[in-house]
Amino acid sequence: MATITLETLTKQFDSTTAVDAVSLTINDGEVLGIVGPSGCGKTTTLRLIAGFETATEGTIQYDDEDMTHVPPENRNVGLVFQGYALFNNMTVRQNVTFGPKMHGVRKQERRERANELLELLDIRELADRAPQTLSGGQQQRVGLARALAIEPRILLLDEPMTGLDAQLKRSLRRELGELLDELDVTTLYVTHDQEQAMAMCDRIAVMNDGHVEQVSTPADIYESPANEFVANFIGTTNIVATNTLAGAVDTETAPDQGSTQNGHRQLAVRPDDFVVGSGPIEAQIANLFYLGEQVQLIVTTGDGTELTVHCDRFDADGLSVGDQITMDVETSRIHAVNETQ
Amino acid sequence: MARISFSEARLVTEGFTLEYYEQLIVDPYYRTIAINTLWFGLATTIVSITIAVPVAHALAKYDLRGESLILTVLSFPNSLPGIVAAFMIIVLFGNTGLITNIVAAFSGRSPIDLAIATSVGGLFFAYLYSMIPRALLLLRGTYAEVNTDAEEAARSLGATPLQTFRYVTLPQIKPGLIGAFVLVFRTALAIFGTILILKSLLVWTLQIDREIAQGFNIAQASAMATIWFGFVFLFTLLALRYTSAEVSL
Amino acid sequence: MATYDTGSLSARFGRQFVKLILVTTVIFLSLPVLLTFVSSFAAQWVGPLPSGFLTFTNWGDVIGGTGVGADVSVGSSLLYSAGLAVAGVVINICVGVPIAYAVARYDFWGRSWVNVFAILPLAPGIILGIAFLRAYPDLSTSGIALVIGYSLLKAPYMVMAVQSSFQSMELRRIEESSRSLGASWLRTFLTVIVPNAKEGIVAGSIICWTLAAAEFNFSYIVYSRGTPPLSIFLYNNITNASFLNAAAAVSVFFLLIALVTIALQLVGNQAAVRRL
Numbered sequence: 001m002a003t004i005t006l007e008t009l010t011k012q013f014d015s016t017t018a019v020d021a022v023s024l025t026i027n028d029g030e031v032l033g034i035v036g037p038s039g040c041g042k043t044t045t046l047r048l049i050a051g052f053e054t055a056t057e058g059t060i061q062y063d064d065e066d067m068t069h070v071p072p073e074n075r076n077v078g079l080v081f082q083g084y085a086l087f088n089n090m091t092v093r094q095n096v097t098f099g100p101k102m103h104g105v106r107k108q109e110r111r112e113r114a115n116e117l118l119e120l121l122d123i124r125e126l127a128d129r130a131p132q133t134l135s136g137g138q139q140q141r142v143g144l145a146r147a148l149a150i151e152p153r154i155l156l157l158d159e160p161m162t163g164l165d166a167q168l169k170r171s172l173r174r175e176l177g178e179l180l181d182e183l184d185v186t187t188l189y190v191t192h193d194q195e196q197a198m199a200m201c202d203r204i205a206v207m208n209d210g211h212v213e214q215v216s217t218p219a220d221i222y223e224s225p226a227n228e229f230v231a232n233f234i235g236t237t238n239i240v241a242t243n244t245l246a247g248a249v250d251t252e253t254a255p256d257q258g259s260t261q262n263g264h265r266q267l268a269v270r271p272d273d274f275v276v277g278s279g280p281i282e283a284q285i286a287n288l289f290y291l292g293e294q295v296q297l298i299v300t301t302g303d304g305t306e307l308t309v310h311c312d313r314f315d316a317d318g319l320s321v322g323d324q325i326t327m328d329v330e331t332s333r334i335h336a337v338n339e340t341q
Numbered sequence: 342m343a344r345i346s347f348s349e350a351r352l353v354t355e356g357f358t359l360e361y362y363e364q365l366i367v368d369p370y371y372r373t374i375a376i377n378t379l380w381f382g383l384a385t386t387i388v389s390i391t392i393a394v395p396v397a398h399a400l401a402k403y404d405l406r407g408e409s410l411i412l413t414v415l416s417f418p419n420s421l422p423g424i425v426a427a428f429m430i431i432v433l434f435g436n437t438g439l440i441t442n443i444v445a446a447f448s449g450r451s452p453i454d455l456a457i458a459t460s461v462g463g464l465f466f467a468y469l470y471s472m473i474p475r476a477l478l479l480l481r482g483t484y485a486e487v488n489t490d491a492e493e494a495a496r497s498l499g500a501t502p503l504q505t506f507r508y509v510t511l512p513q514i515k516p517g518l519i520g521a522f523v524l525v526f527r528t529a530l531a532i533f534g535t536i537l538i539l540k541s542l543l544v545w546t547l548q549i550d551r552e553i554a555q556g557f558n559i560a561q562a563s564a565m566a567t568i569w570f571g572f573v574f575l576f577t578l579l580a581l582r583y584t585s586a587e588v589s590l
Numbered sequence: 591m592a593t594y595d596t597g598s599l600s601a602r603f604g605r606q607f608v609k610l611i612l613v614t615t616v617i618f619l620s621l622p623v624l625l626t627f628v629s630s631f632a633a634q635w636v637g638p639l640p641s642g643f644l645t646f647t648n649w650g651d652v653i654g655g656t657g658v659g660a661d662v663s664v665g666s667s668l669l670y671s672a673g674l675a676v677a678g679v680v681i682n683i684c685v686g687v688p689i690a691y692a693v694a695r696y697d698f699w700g701r702s703w704v705n706v707f708a709i710l711p712l713a714p715g716i717i718l719g720i721a722f723l724r725a726y727p728d729l730s731t732s733g734i735a736l737v738i739g740y741s742l743l744k745a746p747y748m749v750m751a752v753q754s755s756f757q758s759m760e761l762r763r764i765e766e767s768s769r770s771l772g773a774s775w776l777r778t779f780l781t782v783i784v785p786n787a788k789e790g791i792v793a794g795s796i797i798c799w800t801l802a803a804a805e806f807n808f809s810y811i812v813y814s815r816g817t818p819p820l821s822i823f824l825y826n827n828i829t830n831a832s833f834l835n836a837a838a839a840v841s842v843f844f845l846l847i848a849l850v851t852i853a854l855q856l857v858g859n860q861a862a863v864r865r866l
Contacts, residue, residue: 050497071601072496079497085490089512098508099498150498392615399612403605411612413851414620420847422806424825428840429622432629437833439625466618473615503600531714534806534821538828546716546807553811559723566720 002062002153002186003028004049009058011044018044020210021058026154031180031187033201035194037233041210042190046156049188051075062153073102078147078185082159084139086131092142093118093127099150110149117145121179136164137172144176148183155180155187161196173199194234198222206230227338231268236308238269239337244305245269247280248329268337269329271296271310279328283307285321299325362564371548371565378544381461382529385468390521392469393476394514398506401484418474423534430467430539435459464541468529476525483517523580527573545569623844630838668842671820674733675802678740679748679795685741686748687791691783693749694756695765715743719811735812736819740802747801748794755790793854800850804843 004026011019019041026032034042047053049060051072059068067075087095093114100110118124121141131139140160147155160176161169177200180187191197197204198218205215206229214226225231228239242249242265249267276297283299286306295316297309309327319325365371396415405411418426433440436456445452457463487510495505533546540547545565552562692698722735764786768778784791806821813822820843827839 050493052493052496071598072493073499073501073598073601075497076499077497079494081490081494083488083490085488085494087491087495087509087512088488089509098495098500102495102499102501102504146494146498156497392611395608395611396615399608403609405612411616414616417623417847417851418619420800420804420850421843422804422821422824424806424821424828425840425843428626428828428836431833432622432625432837433618439621470619474619501598501600502604503598531716531807533714533716534810534825537810538825546714549716549720550811553720553723559720562720566717570717 004154004186004188005059005061006045006049007059007061009045009048009060010056011041011048011053012056017210019048022207022210022212023058024205024212024215026186026188028186029184030202031189031200033189033191033197033204034207035191035197035204035233036207038192040207042192042207043158045207046158046188046190049154050077050079050156076150076153078150078152078155080140080143080147080155080157080160082162084131084143086139086142086146088130088132091128091130092123092134095131095142096145096149099146103150113149114145117148121145137168140164140172144179148185153186155185157187157189157191159191160189161191161193169196176200198234206233208233223333224335225268225337228266228268231337236271238271238307240267240269240305240307241265242267244301244303245281245329249331249334266337267334269307269334271308273330273333274307274309274311275328275330276309276311276315276325277327279326281327281329283325283327285319285323285325288316288319288321295319297325362568365564365568374543374545374548377542378530378546381465381468381542381544382526385465385472385529386522386526388465389469389472389476389525390480390518393473393480393521394518396473397477397480397484398510400481401487402489415477416474418470419478421471423471423532423536424538426470427467427535427538429470430463431459434463434466459539459541461541464536464539467535467539468532471532471535472525472528475528476521479521479524480514480517483514483521487513519580523577527577530569530573626837627841627844629834630841632834666817667820667823668846670733670817671803672799674736674819675740675799677737678744678802679798681737681741682745682748682798683791683795686745686794687752687784687787690749690752690756691761691779691787694753695761715739715805715807715809716811718743719808722808722812736809739808739812740805743805743808744798744801747797748791751794751797752787752790755787759786796850796854800847803846 006022006024008021008023009019010017010021022041022045024032024045034045036042044053048055051067051070055068059066061067062075087098090098093111096114096117097110100113105113114127115124118127121144123138123141123145126134126138126142131142134142143160161172164172173196180200189197189201194204201218203215204218204221206213206221208229214221214230221230221234225234225237231237231239245267272294281301283301285297286300287298289296289298290313291310293313294310295313297311297316297319299307299309301307399405400408400412400415418429421429432438434457435441436453438452438456441452441456444450445455448455491513492505492509495509496502500508531546532544533550536542536544536547537550546569549562549565549569552558552565718739722739761783764782765778768782769775773781803820805819806825809819809821810825813819818826824839824843827836831839
């Protein structure tokens, strides 16, 4: 286990800059998530940390050791791939003992270690099976056991849930979360799925276009996104000008920093920060989706702004498309946003 | 295809004497030729595959400048007939050959003594000239299907590049290697134009030509051709049975 | 710490070693081609390198023909071979396309066998040549034998090229939707399937044509008199003519291959270019 420090890490491919001066610290024992749209540089960052790409500029440190130019086999990182990348020519046990074998661990000891891990991940009975005969969830556990077998300084998970069905994803998410807590291993979790990241990570770094836009706890990122990009990427957000919400938001008491458009400050309002029923904002329902516990309303205000509003399913009783409604905003929860650099 | 087998069948159905086959089995002269053919084919096959593997590896894994030019150069000899391959070797290793003269200049010996084009060594290179591109063609297809993630997984687990190749890449390309071996060996056995010009080793195909050209003994040549065909056919069948190799070309 | 910076032996030198093999191979395969082409413009080659540039005598001998060795001009051989190869390609299209289609579209007994035999050249030129001498002794001296031989020898390349086209199409759905719209099977095949596989057919034709035009082994066994096919012309040059004349003759052949490669690239079939 180790603290990983990235310092102005930059990676250029020909003319494109995939990772642009990223500085980031992954603390000892924490689970850090990197989220962002595809092509934002998150996978390249992971590959730089693992040693499969060479940094154009900047450094990577494991504790106090400079690892920037160390080949991957000497970094001691546990890597779990999107497609698991199991060795199909070996059994499950051989997959798990491969790492220790490469590190020169004695046969008896690596067998014991593999058994322990297979036990921990509840796949002991699969030890002699061929990986291609296992289900997606089982393969993922084997991949995890294989990565953990070398007692890695950092565990790197690259979209480990892609390709699994929704229900399996939910149960694995819980198990994996508990396991990571239990193991207390420094972990980097790369995903485009912000919901996964919110549920599993201690902190989240939101990446866009090679930059880190914000690093903070999941709650903090959701409640006070640093800029428009983060606000839009994490959950659903309405970016609205203060004048649209005139009456509901006191333009004087509204947050005074942040960007402006046509002289009006831009605010980020989550769909569930609206209170439907009464209030100074008048709007017409353009569309209505029943989501289960909540109902999603797409409404158009007097000045033509389209807003996404969530309300309790009981409050939506009797509403239909075309109705005029009035609503208010929870002023304490809204905040100004900066434009994305 | 049916027509080939039909015309092949005509070979043995006419006449009906086993005299020529007997000749092939009894006469030590033919036995020597058969052994020549097999060991030379085997040796050149192994060497060309040994060279083609790292080349295919580099083409698949490394960022190379001018990769498409390299690919064109490497596949160009596939469309050259054997006689041209022989000529290429004369250009390199003949009496006035470039490499002969370079070696001569450094060692101070006469180029004529050093020219290996029309020796068995020259023939070896001539075979490689036709066979390496063929092997590459097949191995590149195999390499395209290698799971790179598994290789990276091995590296991150502490395997050096060489260990990664041995434990992860090699098992994956094994079926392709066997397929390439079968087809390249077939190619080696079928080479005729090259040997006709360089004439340095008496192999089966060259002897077939001699039977016709020097004695107009078509019957003997036919018997030899049938044996050749039967051997390659069985060899391919066996190889296909024991491997799941995807065969192309 | 120091060991981290350097890594294992194969991490440090593996890549250089593999690249060295690559470079050596590329040089081994390309150097003689370049030398041949360059020397065909030289007046003499006695030292390590050809000298006496730039002369067109060798090319003149090849193109115009001389009294000795290569006693005919390259033009007549080239034309003759081109004609024979075209005829072979026509047969290949007629036979190869249906075979490729049948294997790609239908499931029938022995399908995998047909597949294996359609793409494996069963017998090399020399064996097929003997078969011809034996089976059709009267035919063998004429061009017809060469045409049939070429088409048999190169059929696998046509089948493969067309098959790769078919594999990227959803044949069953295309065929079924066309039939449901009222087209007969034959009509479907000729107006829907074949035009869709055009790229593969064109690429296959070019490849078959080149390989047939360059075919030596079969031609050598079967050919006896008259205009020599291109490959026999090359053989006569290599064995009988002066070294530099032979270089020019071989260069003619290189140019032909280069033209064909460019043609294939224009057709846009990269895979076919590699195959060639």
